[in-house]
Each structure stands twice: as C-alpha cells, then as structure tokens.
Amino acid sequence: xxxxxxxxxxxxxxxxxxxxxxxxxxxxxxxxxxxxxxxxxxxxxxxxxxxxxxxxxxxxxxxxxxxxxxxxxxxxxxxxxxxxxxxxxxxxxxxxxxxxxxxxxxxxxxxxxxxxxxxxxxxxxxxxxxxxxxxxxxxxxxxxxxxxxxxxxxxxxxxxxxxxxxxxxxxxxxxxxxxxxxxxxxxxxxxxxxxxxxxxxxxxxxxxxxxxxxxxxxxxxxxxxxxxxxxxxxxxxxxxxxxxxxxxxxxxxxxxxxxxxxxxxxxxxxxxxxxxxxxxxxxxxxxxxxxxx
Numbered sequence: 001x002x003x004x005x006x007x008x009x010x011x012x013x014x015x016x017x018x019x020x021x022x023x024x025x026x027x028x029x030x031x032x033x034x035x036x037x038x039x040x041x042x043x044x045x046x047x048x049x050x051x052x053x054x055x056x057x058x059x060x061x062x063x064x065x066x067x068x069x070x071x072x073x074x075x076x077x078x079x080x081x082x083x084x085x086x087x088x089x090x091x092x093x094x095x096x097x098x099x100x101x102x103x104x105x106x107x108x109x110x111x112x113x114x115x116x117x118x119x120x121x122x123x124x125x126x127x128x129x130x131x132x133x134x135x136x137x138x139x140x141x142x143x144x145x146x147x148x149x150x151x152x153x154x155x156x157x158x159x160x161x162x163x164x165x166x167x168x169x170x171x172x173x174x175x176x177x178x179x180x181x182x183x184x185x186x187x188x189x190x191x192x193x194x195x196x197x198x199x200x201x202x203x204x205x206x207x208x209x210x211x212x213x214x215x216x217x218x219x220x221x222x223x224x225x226x227x228x229x230x231x232x233x234x235x236x237x238x239x240x241x242x243x244x245x246x247x248x249x250x251x252x253x254x255x256x257x258x259x260x261x262x263x264x265x266x267x268x269x270x271x272x273x274x275x276x277x278x279x280x281x282x283x284x285x286x287x288x289x290x291x292x293x
Contacts, residue, residue, distance in 0.1 A: 015120050028127050035124035038098040039132065042067050043107060047074075052241045053268035057261060059238045067103035069096075070242040072189060076101065076165065079187050079237075079247065082254050087164055091154055091185070093145050093177075094169035097124035101167040101189055111137040112165075113157045117144040146208055147176035154183055162186055162253065172210035175203045175220035178228060186253040188234065194243050195281040196221035198267035202290040216281050217288050222246055223263050224293050235260040243268035
C-alpha cells in the first residue's frame, strides 16, 4: 500500500476514534476546522477550464470548473439554461465534501439532496453547509444507495418525478441503480468506466454492498449506459473532456434540440494516461466477471 493512502486511512480512523469519544458539539467543531479551508477555497474559486482530451465535440466548448471535480459545472449551467420549465432541484449520490457537481448549484440557491457512504465526508460537508449555507434547503445523508432502495431514498425528499439534475457516482452499481430508477430527471450526469473502452457493452454483475477496490473494476462501459438510457428516452449529448463523465438528457424537457453523440466517434481518453496503459487495463479487466447487455 502506498504511503499516501496509509496516511489517509490513519487520518480517517483517527477521526472515527474522535467521533466515538467526544461529545457531538466538540466533534463537529473539530471537523469544521479540518474541512473549512478547502471548502471555502472551493466555493470561492473562479472559473477554470481543464480541457484534457483533444477529441472535443461542440458542447465541450461550454465546459468549466468551479466546484466540480472536472468541467461539469459549465456543462450543467449550459444545459440548465435550455430547460423548458426548470425547478432547480438536484439529487446527487457520491460526493467529496469540497468538490462535487451540486456544490455550485447550492451557491445558486438550488434545493436538493446529497448522499454518500463515507461517514467522514458526510460529517465534513454537513458541518460546512451548516456554517456557510445556513439558510440553504439541502438534505445531506450518510447512507448507501443501491438498486433496491434508490426510489425510496429519492421519495424521502423530492416530490416531483422530473426534477432538474441527477448526479450518480457510486463506483459500483450505477448501471443497476439507473435500471431500477422510476424517476425521470431532466439531466443525468454519470461516471462511466473509461477503461472498458468504446466498443463493448459491459456491466459489473449485480451485487449488494459492492466495495470498490481501486482496481478499475467497477460500473459499466459508456455504450452499456447509452443502451440502457436510450430505452428510457434519454440522449447522450456530452462526454466531458476528462473522459470519465457523460451527460444524458430527456429531450422532451428542452427548448432546443441536441444531437446525440456516437460513442465510438466521441469517446475521450485522458492524456495523462497513454493509449498503451488504457489497453493494458482493458486486457486485465477482460479477465474479470462482466455482464454483456
């Protein structure tokens, strides 16, 4: 195990220890002190563009980053401008406390729900939102979302079927979650598995409580997601230039028409990884268990 990862695990375990022995008020105070510097820096960051792949489509020109991991902020803003009847409601699964797709939406007075299965990330975000967005109508939960409970979890806080924005990043069962999704969000942003390439429709087998091992074995290929969401009436209209995130829309909810992307033509690779490395990972993943859809 690399030294950096060992240090992160030690820090997390130490915070778990403090959570057990300290009263809630003192623990929340400490968590806020540890988190606030990065959180404030993130919400005060100016727009930056982190163009990576050179295989860009027209919509990639609208990319920028403020609080998202890559350039999702710009894509979300651009798409939202063209919704017929926006409601400014989001639901995001999987976040880091200072860097996630909906943080910039919170700054713009959206309402919504955030869920993650990491206790410490949840505690840090809860403390920061309470301090710096005290009047925001945001629900934050420490919980594990899977294909059996997705609809029940959404129904706890959202009462409309076609809310504006749904962001999904569980490093695992995302395909099966979407398959069971009864809601019809106008915009879906999801993380696909880029290591599976642009030709195959591969999905990791269904499994409750899947635990990602940082070995690239997770999720589904972009073609698999496209096949599933096409059946649900969605179009693939953007692959963010980092080559990890894709945007799908329900075209009936938009004032303008968007062309659907061809996965094989628009597929993007992050240049920090060589084509050789992509191929090596792909060959290694082929030896794992996959469902072909």
